[in-house]
Amino acid sequence: MRPSVLTRSMVSATAVVGLAIGTLATAGTGFAATPAPAAPPAAGAEAFGALATNNLGLTTKQAEGLQRSWLRGWGYTGAIDGRLGANSWKAIQRCLETGWGYNDAIDGIVGPNTIKALQRFLKQYSGYSGPIDGIAGPGTRAAWSNWANYIG
Secondary structure (H helix, E strand, C coil), X not given: CHXXXXXXXXXXXXXXXXXXXXXXXXXXXXXXXXXXXXXXXXXXXXXXXXXXXXXXXXXXXXXXXXHHCCHHHHCCCCCCCCCCCHHHHHHHHHHHCCCCCXXXXXXXXXXXXXXXXXXXXXXXXXXXXXXXXXXXXXXXXXXXXXXXXXXX
């Protein structure tokens, strides 16, 4: 009887160890297959995707005023919703290419070249006195707000 008890104990212990190893192996592959979390967008980024809304500090009312009056003249046909999205920025880019040095694609993306041309425009029409650097800082935003108040 003794050998039978010893054999059963060894088989049971081997089964337990096998199950433990199998569980750890499965857990390891499960963790390895988990995708890494997406990196958050860079803080303070000045370029925005085509679907983003970027009012550059304007209130909804100010942006509605731009859409209703000024942007209609530059081909804006979207809703008067106070959200300067890709279609609003395409109209702004069409304006800026006529005399303020915008020479990129009319894509509605608010990148550095769009901001530089906007700064040239604001320097002429809205009292912007900062550098033409493509960064929509406080001076650019203040002049943009002044323009929106004037036009809207």
